[in-house]
Structure formats: structure tokens, C-alpha cells
Amino acid sequence: MGTMTERAVKPLTDRLAAGLPVAVMLLVVLAAWYAGAWALNAPGAIERVLPQDGAWTWQDLLQATMAMQRPVLPAPHQVAFDFWSSLVGWPIDSPRNLLFHVAVTAESTLWGFVMGTLLGLVLSVCIVHSRTLNRALLPWIVASQTVPVLAIAPIVLVILGSLGFSGVAPKAVIAMYLCFFPVTVAMVQGLRSPQVIETEMMHTYAASKWQALWLLRLPAALPFLFPALRVGIAAGLVGAMVAELPTGAVAGLGARLLTGSYYGNTVQIWSALVMSALLGLTLTSVVALIERVVLRHRSQP
Amino acid sequence: MNRTTFKTISLALASLIGGLVLMLHPSATSEMPPSPLFWLATILLAVLAVQSIRRVAALDGARIYASLTAALFGVWILYFWQLLVVVFEVPKVLLPPPSLIAQSIASHWPTLWGDFVQTVLKAVLIGWALGSGLGFAVAVAIDRMPFLQRGLLPLANLTSTIPLVAVAPIAVMWFGFEWPSKAAVVVLMTFFPMLVSTLAGLKASGKLERELMFSYAASYSRTLLALRLPAALPFMFGALKVNATLALIGAIVAEFFGSPTQGLGFRISTEASRMNMPLVWGAIVVAAVTGSVAYAVLVQIERRAAFWHPSVRES
Numbered sequence: 001m002g003t004m005t006e007r008a009v010k011p012l013t014d015r016l017a018a019g020l021p022v023a024v025m026l027l028v029v030l031a032a033w034y035a036g037a038w039a040l041n042a043p044g045a046i047e048r049v050l051p052q053d054g055a056w057t058w059q060d061l062l063q064a065t066m067a068m069q070r071p072v073l074p075a076p077h078q079v080a081f082d083f084w085s086s087l088v089g090w091p092i093d094s095p096r097n098l099l100f101h102v103a104v105t106a107e108s109t110l111w112g113f114v115m116g117t118l119l120g121l122v123l124s125v126c127i128v129h130s131r132t133l134n135r136a137l138l139p140w141i142v143a144s145q146t147v148p149v150l151a152i153a154p155i156v157l158v159i160l161g162s163l164g165f166s167g168v169a170p171k172a173v174i175a176m177y178l179c180f181f182p183v184t185v186a187m188v189q190g191l192r193s194p195q196v197i198e199t200e201m202m203h204t205y206a207a208s209k210w211q212a213l214w215l216l217r218l219p220a221a222l223p224f225l226f227p228a229l230r231v232g233i234a235a236g237l238v239g240a241m242v243a244e245l246p247t248g249a250v251a252g253l254g255a256r257l258l259t260g261s262y263y264g265n266t267v268q269i270w271s272a273l274v275m276s277a278l279l280g281l282t283l284t285s286v287v288a289l290i291e292r293v294v295l296r297h298r299s300q301p
Numbered sequence: 302m303n304r305t306t307f308k309t310i311s312l313a314l315a316s317l318i319g320g321l322v323l324m325l326h327p328s329a330t331s332e333m334p335p336s337p338l339f340w341l342a343t344i345l346l347a348v349l350a351v352q353s354i355r356r357v358a359a360l361d362g363a364r365i366y367a368s369l370t371a372a373l374f375g376v377w378i379l380y381f382w383q384l385l386v387v388v389f390e391v392p393k394v395l396l397p398p399p400s401l402i403a404q405s406i407a408s409h410w411p412t413l414w415g416d417f418v419q420t421v422l423k424a425v426l427i428g429w430a431l432g433s434g435l436g437f438a439v440a441v442a443i444d445r446m447p448f449l450q451r452g453l454l455p456l457a458n459l460t461s462t463i464p465l466v467a468v469a470p471i472a473v474m475w476f477g478f479e480w481p482s483k484a485a486v487v488v489l490m491t492f493f494p495m496l497v498s499t500l501a502g503l504k505a506s507g508k509l510e511r512e513l514m515f516s517y518a519a520s521y522s523r524t525l526l527a528l529r530l531p532a533a534l535p536f537m538f539g540a541l542k543v544n545a546t547l548a549l550i551g552a553i554v555a556e557f558f559g560s561p562t563q564g565l566g567f568r569i570s571t572e573a574s575r576m577n578m579p580l581v582w583g584a585i586v587v588a589a590v591t592g593s594v595a596y597a598v599l600v601q602i603e604r605r606a607a608f609w610h611p612s613v614r615e616s
Contacts (some may be wrong), residue, residue: 018451021448021449021450021451021452022451022452022455022456024448024452025449025452025453025456026456072474072475131358131359132354132355132358132359132370134358135357135358135366135367135370135371136354136358136370136371136373136374137371137374138371139367139368139371140371140374140375143593145546146542146545146546146592146593146595146596147546147588147589147592147593148546148549148550148553148588148589148592150550150553150554151550151553151554151565151566151569151584151585151588152585154557154569154570154573154574154581155569155573155578155581155582155585157573158394158573158576158578158581159394159395159396162392162394162395163395230462231461234461234462234463234464237464238464238466238554241464241467242466242554242557245557245558245570246570246573246574253467254467257467257470257558258470258558260470261470261471261473261474261558261559264474266471266474269470269471269474270471272467273467273468273471276463276464276467277463277464280462280463280464281459281462281463283462284462
């Protein structure tokens with residue numbers, strides 16, 4: 001039976017035992033963050049916030065380091081407060097609202113993800129069915145995994161910009177080609193994963209190439225596809241954010257990070273960073289959720 | 302070499318020579334508008350090229366034929382890129398011909414070399430070594446602390462879904478515009494894959510072997526050195542290879558966020574905004590070659606270090 005039922009009957013104590021170390025780790029990270037904020041902000045606080053005559057106690061110092069205007073490292077609660085106030089303090093279509101930027105980035109990521117996945121699927125089916133493509137093209141696609149393909153992003157922006165495309169299209173194209181490589185490589189592997197005996201059985205049923213693809217190869221490839229999709233959507237998100245960097249971009253998490261660093265607004269950078277981490281986690285867990293639904297009847301993970 | 306092989310190789314060579322001859326035509330360097338005859342020759346050459354690639358791909362036997370197909374395909378792609386871009390006079394901003402990119406690499410070699418030193422030899426190499434080394438050290442250190450492992454591992458796995466490179470603006474703020482800030486981003490990006498892989502590798506030794514070590518009364522450190530670390534090598538090399546690409550991406554993208562007036566990422570972003578595309582492509586070629594060479598070097602080292610492992614012996 002599926003893993004979901006097993007997970008459901010797992011006793012609560014087991015779950016606690018698994019969650020406790022993670023919770024402790026998170027607490028340690030939080031404590032280290034506070035300690036770091038105190039240590040890194042102390043020099044600036046002594047210089048700028050506290051009275052110059054030295055008439056301050058360590059409590060004053062602690063208080064000052066936790067509430068700096070432009071801290072070297074903002075304390076977690078400052079980030080949380082900025083994060084929250086940007087969510088509720090402004091209308092959703094205002095550029096001061098983080099959700100607005102999330103929507104912009106997520107839109108191009110998702111477009112790119114869908115296009116890149118489709119392209120990868122089509123190409124991998126072609127590669128599996130054509131010896132020429134397999135030998136001529138696949139080595140280059142595999143080799144491209146060792147190359148920083150994200151570096152091409154500025155070129156894509158210039159090319160599409162001079163062709164008159166702007167807005168979501170160039171960003172989606174960059175996210176697309178970043179998704180495309182892992183999906184293609186994994187799908188070629190997956191479509192080839194059925195064993196000889198299974199393909200021979202399809203052959204004895206006089207199944208056509210399309211039937212063999214649809215009934216045997218594609219289902220067999222799914223366990224290979226989903227890990228690649230998780231990698232792909234994470235890569236696509238990075239691509240979309242990098243595409244928002246060039247000057248002129250005003251919307252999106254990448255642009256938000258850049259404006260934050262232009263104006264030295266550290267709290268804004270950190271809340272944008274937290275938001276992009278959350279977006280990455282959300283996108284990947286949506287893919288993981290789809291994976292669990294699609295593969296729920298498989299006994300093996 | 303049998304008859305089919307000979308005929309196929311001859312066809313491939315003949316079409317390559319035909320390609321060279323067509324390159325000598327004045328239209329191929331846009332000195333003359335292309336005549337119908339030139340178009341006919343081009344189409345014929347394209348058909349020949351496709352045919353020769355298909356024939357070479359169909360060859361059985363030696364493994365060299367597979368790489369030959371890929372190489373032939375690459376050469377023809379470059380060839381038609383050059384030919385068509387020149388003949389159609391595609392604007393340089395859209396797509397410069399390969400010859401122009403090569404020229405630009407040659408004439409800007411001192412600049413690109415400086416960028417290479419700045420980005421690869423400083424930020425990438427130091428960041429990669431530090432990040433991977435730290436990941437390895439932490440993994441070995443918490444090897445005997447299952448509580449820490451269970452706490453760290455889920456978090457470390459999650460980091461692969463987070464755009465870690467976005468910490469670049471903060472790194473710039475903390476460590477300045479020079480390479481230490483890029484190296485810091487690279488350290489952060491390479492640390493977690495190495496940690497996760499090393500932890501997985503340390504669990505990879507077989508039960509039989511571990512029991513054998515136990516029956517020898519081998520100490521913990523002896524077992525670690527003689528059995529578990531060697532068994533973890535393939536995992537660690539896997540992470541080192543992934544990290545090499547990640548480190549290049551991290552350093553280049555971090556330079557998009559702000560950098561001194563040197564570095565591959567800086568070159569790519571500034572020259573792209575100045576529409577000097579041949580140099581942008583040149584910088585990308587340098588980055589791509591660096592990535593491939595780093596990967597190849599790591600594969601060679603792995604073959605030397607883990608020569609006994611089935612995954613190495615098979616290939």
C-alpha cells in the first residue's frame with residue numbers, strides 16, 4: 001500500500017521524535033542569529049546610537065543592537081516585523097507589498113517551468129526514439145550540466161529585449177531553459193528504464209510505438225521525472241530572480257533584493273530573502289505534493 | 302574497419318571538405334550577395350551534413366563512434382551558425398558569429414584572463430574548497446551524534462530548494478565588493494550538498510565489512526579511515542562535481558549583484574548592457590570551458606582515488 005496510509009498510522013511519539021531534533025536545531029539557529037546580531041551591530045550601535053560620553057549600560061547596548069535603523073545583521077524579530085508589515089500594511093498591488101513581488105517572480109517561474117518541462121518531455125521522447133538525436137544531441141545536453149548556463153541570462157535578456165519582448169517573457173525564457181536541462185536528462189533515463197522483458201512483452205502484444213510509450217515508458221519514467229521537476233523549479237526560480245536584476249526592473253524578488261542593497265536597507269533585503277526562501281519551499285512542496293498524488297499507488301518510493 | 306564504416310567516414314569527411322570549400326565563397330564572408338547557386342550549395346551541404354551525422358550515429362561497435370557523432374554534430378552546428386549569421390547579416394546584438402566570438406576572445410585575452418583569475422582562481426576555487434571542506438568536516442564531526450544529524454539533515458536538504466545565491470547583496474555588504482564576498486556565497490552554496498552527501502556516504506559501507514572491522518576489534522577512527530571514508534568517496538566526489546558547477550554559478554551570479562571592475566560575471570553583465578555581445582559570449586565560453594575542465598579533472602581524480610569502486614571499474 002501507499003506511503004500515505006503508513007504515515008497516517010505512525011504513532012504521534014514517532015513524529016515527535018523526528019521533529020524534536022529539527023526544532024532544537026532551529027532554536028540553535030535562532031539563538032545564533034540573535035547572538036550574531038548583537039555582536040555585529042554592537043560597534044555601529046556604540047558609534048551612532050548610544051550617548052558618546054560612554055554613559056550607557058549593557059542593557060542599553062543590547063536594546064540598541066536589536067533595534068538599529070540599518071543594522072549589519074537585523075535581529076530575527078525585526079525581519080519578522082518588516083515581513084509582516086509589508087504583507088498587511090499595503091494593498092496587494094502596491095510595490096511595497098512583498099506579495100506583489102512574489103506574484104511577479106512566481107508568474108515567470110511557473111511559465112518557464114511549464115514551458116521547460118513540456119520542451120524537455122518532447123525532446124526526451126524524440127531522443128529515445130531517434131538514435132541520431134541520442135548520439136548527437138544528448139551528450140551536449142548532459143555536458144551542459146557542468147556549465148554555468150545561468151550566465152547566459154543577460155544575453156537572453158538583451159536578445160529578447162532587442163526583439164521587442166519585455167515583461168514576463170524574457171524571465172520565463174530564462175526559467176524555461178534552466179528547467180529544461182534536468183527534465184530532459186532525467187526523462188531520457190526514465191523512458192529507458194523499462195526492462196527488456198517488459199518492452200518485449202509490449203512487442204508481443206503488437207503494441208505500437210505510441211502505445212509502448214504511453215502505457216509502459218511514460219509511467220516507468222515518472223519516478224525519474226519528479227526529482228528532476230523539483231530541481232527544475234528551484235533552478236527556474238533562481239533564473240527568474242536573476243532575470244530581474246538588470247537595472248530598470250522594478251518588480252519581483254530579485255529587483256527587491258537589488259533595490260534593498262542599493263539603498264543599504266538591510267531589513268528589506270532580509271525579508272526579501274526570507275520571502276524567496278518561502279517561495280522556493282512552496283514551489284518545491286507543490287511539486288512534491290503532486291508527486292505523492294500521482295505516484296500514490298506505487299509501493300516503492 | 303568494414304565497408305560501411307569506411308563509406309560513412311568518407312561521407313562525413315567529404316561533407317566537411319565541401320563545407321570548407323563553401324566557406325571560401327565570397328558570400329560566406331558577406332563580400333558578395335548570395336547567388337541562387339550559393340543557396341543551392343548551402344542546401345545541398347545541409348542535406349549532406351544531416352545524412353553524414355545520421356550515418357555515423359547508425360554505426361555500431363567502438364565507443365568512439367558515439368563521441369564522434371556528438372563532435373560532428375557540434376562542428377556542423379558551429380558551421381551553420383557561422384554561415385547563416387553572416388549571410389543573413391544577423392545583427393551582432395542578436396547573435397554574433399563564432400568567428401567574431403573567437404576574435405573577441407583573442408583580442409580581449411588579457412581582460413578575460415584577469416576576469417578568470419578574479420572569479421575562478423579566487424572566488425570559486427577558495428569558496429569551493431572552503432565550502433566543501435567545511436561540509437566534509439561537519440559531516441565527520443556529527444557522525445557520532447545522531448541527534449544533530451536528525452536535526453541538521455532535514456534542514457540541509459531543504460536548502461537545495463532555496464535560492465541561496467540571493468544572499469549575494471548581504472555578502473557584498475559584509476565582505477565588500479572584492480572576491481571574499483563571492484567566495485562567501487560560494488561557501489554557503491557548496492556547504493550543504495557536501496554535508497548531505499558525506500553523511501550519506503558514511504552510511505554506505507556494507508554491513509558485512511563493518512562487522513568484519515568489529516571482529517578485528519578495530520577502533521572507531523580505524524574503521525572510519527580504513528572502511529567508511531573510502532566507501533564514502535563516490536558520494537563525496539559526486540558532491541564535489543555538483544559543487545564545481547554550483548560554485549561557478551554562485552560566483553558569477555553574485556557578481557551580477559555588485560563587484561569590482563573585474564570578474565566573469567561583471568564582464569557578462571556590463572558588456573551586455575553596453576551591447577558588446579561578442580565579448581559577452583567570449584566570457585561565457587571561458588566560464589563554460591572552466592566548468593567542463595573542472596568536471597573532467599574531478600572525474601580523473603576520482604578514478605585515481607576510488608579506482609576499486611564498482612562505479613569506476615565499470616566505465
